Amino acid sequence: MIIKNKSKRKIILSFLNLTAQQDINTISTNDIIDNANISRGTFYNHFKNKIDIIRYIEKSISTSLDEKFAEVNSEYNNFFYVLTEKVCPLIYHDREFIKILYNFYEPQLFSFLQEHYAKFLIPYFAHYDEKKYGVPKYFAMSFFFRVILDAVLSWISQPIPASPEEFKNIFYKLINTSMTEMCGIVIRQ
Structure with missing residues (x-):
């Protein structure tokens, strides 16, 4: 910022x-x-007051993020590239300010981010088959977005976060590996 x-x-x-x-x-x-x-x-x-400072920080960071996400092409096939190569370094740079927003707005921040950025995930679910997975599409999309957002927020909220390059590797491993596989357990219904 x-x-x-x-x-x-x-x-x-x-x-x-x-x-x-x-x-x-x-x-x-x-x-x-x-x-x-x-x-x-x-x-x-x-x-006017500290809330005005928080709103200034929010607007500044949101504007910066929007500028980076504007680089996502119309087919959305470069979303993860833009996220890891363009947005994550910006988040890392502004991490202390983002922590303020997260601590102050935690419940609302999650909703705001989902409403504002989930549109980039919609194309990935164009061929989603509810019958095959037995999970409603809206739920799967919301879950996937929250997993991505939780990964980013967990990274940035560490006392000393990994560099954006290190986080990129961690992020891709998390996204491409199931939780049950990571934990070495099998969950049966």
Whole structure:
């Protein structure tokens, strides 16, 4: 996330620093102002409150992600390439800001991301056969999207996440291997 305005960057980085030390809900505007070593006027020239900071972070990251996902071609056959080669490095770079969004919006963030990005998975289910798998298509699509999103969020929420290149290898292994195979168990109905 690139923040060109120095005062705004100072406020956001102060907020980021505070979130590493305490729960988001306990951080006050005064805490941010004091930590950033700025005047009240400077803070209020840029933001109304901490929710406004969070919304700014959300909008900035969402815009960056949308720009990368715009590179997915109309046949969607390069979705995983764009995800692992273009989006994951961006997520890695902005990981601390994404952690703020995840911690603050956890239930809503999942829904937002699913509504916003699940469209890229629809083509992969064009030939899905509900009779063959015995699972409704909408459920299989939702499950698959959540597996992808959980993998990304699990990666980025680590204290020291693997590099995007390392994560790409982990991600492909996870996606291409069944859970029962990984665990060495057989689950029978």
